[in-house]
Amino acid sequence: MDKERSVVWLLLKRNIGFWICLGIVLFVVLLAIVGPLFAKYGPQETVTIVRIVNASDANRVAEELRERYGLAPADISISMYSIIKQLSNTTNTTELNTLAEECKSQGMQVKIYTQPIPRIECYDPSKMMVVAYIRSKPPSLDFPFGVDKQGYDVFSSTVYGLRVSLSVGVIAAIVATIVGTVLGLLAGYMGGWVDALIDAITNLLIAIPTVFLMLMIGLFYVVGGSAVGREVQNMVFLGLTVGLLSWQWVSRAVRAQVSALKASDFVSVSMLSGNSTIKIIFKDILPNIASYIFLVFVIQLANALGTVVTLEFLGIKAAEWSLFARINQYLMLGEHWSGNWWTLFIPGAIVVAMIASLYLMVLSLEEVFNPRLRKA
Amino acid sequence: MYLAVFVVAVTLVWLLIRLAPGDPALLAISRAVMTPGTPLSPEQVKQLIDTYRHKLGLDRPWLEQYAMFWYNLFRGYFGVSTMVQEDILGTIAVRLRNDLILLVPAIIVSWFLGNWIGAMAARYKNVDRVLIPIIYILTSTPYFLMGLLLGYALGVVYHVFTPTMTSTDIDAFLASPNWSTFTRFINTYTLPFLSMVLVSMGGWASGMRTLMIYELESNYARYMESLGFSNRRVAGYAFRYAINPQITGLGIQLGTVIVGGIVVSSIFNYPGVGILLIYAINYRDVFLIQAIAIVYTAMVIVANFVVDLIYSLLDPRIRLGVVGV
Numbered sequence: 001m002d003k004e005r006s007v008v009w010l011l012l013k014r015n016i017g018f019w020i021c022l023g024i025v026l027f028v029v030l031l032a033i034v035g036p037l038f039a040k041y042g043p044q045e046t047v048t049i050v051r052i053v054n055a056s057d058a059n060r061v062a063e064e065l066r067e068r069y070g071l072a073p074a075d076i077s078i079s080m081y082s083i084i085k086q087l088s089n090t091t092n093t094t095e096l097n098t099l100a101e102e103c104k105s106q107g108m109q110v111k112i113y114t115q116p117i118p119r120i121e122c123y124d125p126s127k128m129m130v131v132a133y134i135r136s137k138p139p140s141l142d143f144p145f146g147v148d149k150q151g152y153d154v155f156s157s158t159v160y161g162l163r164v165s166l167s168v169g170v171i172a173a174i175v176a177t178i179v180g181t182v183l184g185l186l187a188g189y190m191g192g193w194v195d196a197l198i199d200a201i202t203n204l205l206i207a208i209p210t211v212f213l214m215l216m217i218g219l220f221y222v223v224g225g226s227a228v229g230r231e232v233q234n235m236v237f238l239g240l241t242v243g244l245l246s247w248q249w250v251s252r253a254v255r256a257q258v259s260a261l262k263a264s265d266f267v268s269v270s271m272l273s274g275n276s277t278i279k280i281i282f283k284d285i286l287p288n289i290a291s292y293i294f295l296v297f298v299i300q301l302a303n304a305l306g307t308v309v310t311l312e313f314l315g316i317k318a319a320e321w322s323l324f325a326r327i328n329q330y331l332m333l334g335e336h337w338s339g340n341w342w343t344l345f346i347p348g349a350i351v352v353a354m355i356a357s358l359y360l361m362v363l364s365l366e367e368v369f370n371p372r373l374r375k376a
Numbered sequence: 377m378y379l380a381v382f383v384v385a386v387t388l389v390w391l392l393i394r395l396a397p398g399d400p401a402l403l404a405i406s407r408a409v410m411t412p413g414t415p416l417s418p419e420q421v422k423q424l425i426d427t428y429r430h431k432l433g434l435d436r437p438w439l440e441q442y443a444m445f446w447y448n449l450f451r452g453y454f455g456v457s458t459m460v461q462e463d464i465l466g467t468i469a470v471r472l473r474n475d476l477i478l479l480v481p482a483i484i485v486s487w488f489l490g491n492w493i494g495a496m497a498a499r500y501k502n503v504d505r506v507l508i509p510i511i512y513i514l515t516s517t518p519y520f521l522m523g524l525l526l527g528y529a530l531g532v533v534y535h536v537f538t539p540t541m542t543s544t545d546i547d548a549f550l551a552s553p554n555w556s557t558f559t560r561f562i563n564t565y566t567l568p569f570l571s572m573v574l575v576s577m578g579g580w581a582s583g584m585r586t587l588m589i590y591e592l593e594s595n596y597a598r599y600m601e602s603l604g605f606s607n608r609r610v611a612g613y614a615f616r617y618a619i620n621p622q623i624t625g626l627g628i629q630l631g632t633v634i635v636g637g638i639v640v641s642s643i644f645n646y647p648g649v650g651i652l653l654i655y656a657i658n659y660r661d662v663f664l665i666q667a668i669a670i671v672y673t674a675m676v677i678v679a680n681f682v683v684d685l686i687y688s689l690l691d692p693r694i695r696l697g698v699v700g701v
Contacts, residue, residue, distance in 0.1 A: 211631070219660070220393075302516060314639065314654060337540070344525075344528065345525065348524070352516055363508070
């Protein structure tokens with residue numbers, strides 16, 4: 001046993017591809033976890049630069065910003081620096097005067113409006129506000145992944161979106177693996193009508209395109225409630241949906257393994273020595289298929305990520321800032337071809353690298369564990 | 377068997393809609409209510425909802441609704457869509473035809489190409505080293521992403537093909553197939569076709585590679601080798617064994633591949649069901665989505681049936697009714 005383990009370890013150590021893939025996977029996961037700490041903008045925040053400057057400097061600052069980010073004149077607006085204060089209590093207009101006094105004490109000028117809502121506008125004639133709207137910028141030092149057409153920083157939206165998509169995928173994979181393993185164990189070990197029933201459900205899920213069911217569930221239960229603040233709930237729900245509709249492969253694979261093990265001698269011995277069913281399953285069968293289940297989990301994770309990403313593209317998203325939700329918007333507007341490559345393909349490349357690395361990891365692990373696949 | 381699967385699937389779809397929170401009637405009229413310029417009083421809205429509820433039969437008991445649903449299904453009536461004003465079935469039928477024009481050749485080509493490439497990878501080690509990452513990257517690319525990539529590269533940056541299709545492109549070719557309509561059709565057809573083939577080819581190739589390696593390592597192959605058969609002959613026999621699971625796999629994977637094709641086609645504005653589905657989802661067009669789900673589920677099940685039929689014709693063990701082996 002120990003000898004075999006050391007051989008496996010030796011083979012794994014020599015398999016450079018495996019370590020590269022593991023590195024990519026860890027990097028992407030890390031990006032999703034700590035990325036938002038480095039993101040300069042929120043998931044729903046457009047890139048705007050606001051400078052409040054002296055009136056004489058306004059044009060110079062605007063020019064500077066224009067030079068720095070290479071903006072069109074229309075992307076910069078220079079306006080009066082003003083603060084609008086509204087009254088909490090609209091009937092009591094005496095508060096207006098106190099607010100006005102406050103502004104005047106800071107050296108600002110005040111306009112008082114009573115219609116339609118009583119409010120005051122404080123403005124400083126010596127100050128100007130320069131606002132630069134940054135859109136469609138290729139990757140640069142300021143914006144490592146560029147800025148998209150709507151003015152979102154692609155790095156920020158990628159890391160936040162990755163968080164959502166990865167969470168949904170991981171939840172789905174865990175659910176699918178657990179459900180599939182339990183059902184596969186039941187079917188393989190119990191046999192009889194349990195096996196027949198589970199097999200029928202498995203075949204049903206294999207025969208129908210479950211994406212349509214996911215789509216409908218997502219449409220009614222997730223998108224309808226994608227109000228702000230419900231993202232976590234949506235993520236869990238979508239993960240459960242995808243997981244509960246994709247356990248069929250796990251179940252089938254585990255069933256085959258279990259029924260093969262059940263016929264083996266050591267299980268028969270265990271049965272004869274009077275061990276309970278639960279003990280046999282946990283002590284004799286599960287340890288033997290644990291590594292197999294782990295491989296199945298990794299494959300499920302890769303599959304679930306692909307499904308989640310496709311659902312996002314179709315418009316079923318857990319959060320407004322899901323990784324490919326904006327591509328869906330572009331498509332709705334018919335603007336996806338005029339979009340910029342960095343908005344379309346940087347998040348895409350990350351997801352593909354992640355999924356491909358997961359598959360390739362499984363491939364190398366299988367080669368290591370399974371001598372028949374090992375090539376001399 | 378296939379009929380039972382269909383009945384269960386359709387019942388699931390029906391249940392999902394029935395159990396959905398929110399009133400389908402309210403959803404159906406929400407667009408009319410939200411149309412600017414026509415303020416409706418609450419009574420009018422209530423009346424409108426009641427009319428719709430009655431029209432959709434939502435005010436009846438469940439069992440009756442279920443029976444009515446099947447009755448309507450046989451009549452080919454799929455309810456009221458807010459987006460497609462004429463009958464839904466006719467619209468979907470045309471789009472289904474267009475989708476089949478895309479899906480059938482793409483599935484066949486990718487299956488053969490993928491199996492060939494997979495077998496190559498299994499046979500030649502130096503080819504394998506290069507092919508493995510390519511195969512796996514292809515198969516792990518989501519369909520829509522491959523579509524976007526190819527469309528952007530070959531349609532926008534290098535204008536080799538046209539990345540947006542119109543329904544006249546396909547209709548003109550079908551109405552009068554000649555050289556000019558054909559080039560016009562191919563010009564727009566190539567990109568969705570190519571992106572579909574590339575992605576699903578990766579899946580077939582990876583499966584074939586593993587199966588082929590197992591076969592080449594098996595006892596009969598070793599025996600043949602030791603008898604002095606050429607590598608080519610041995611591989612030929614191994615291929616015949618390895619291809620069988622791939623045919624069953626074709627039936628199993630069809631659902632995924634077809635959904636992938638729908639997604640790809642939406643990117644290129646291919647007049648299939650894809651772009652319609654995306655609009656339906658964004659506008660919450662419940663009955664349209666229901667109709668698409670039912671028709672395409674039926675299509676996948678029929679396709680499964682066809683694959684099973686072909687399989688039984690190809691595999692002599694099943695054809696001759698041999699049990700065992």
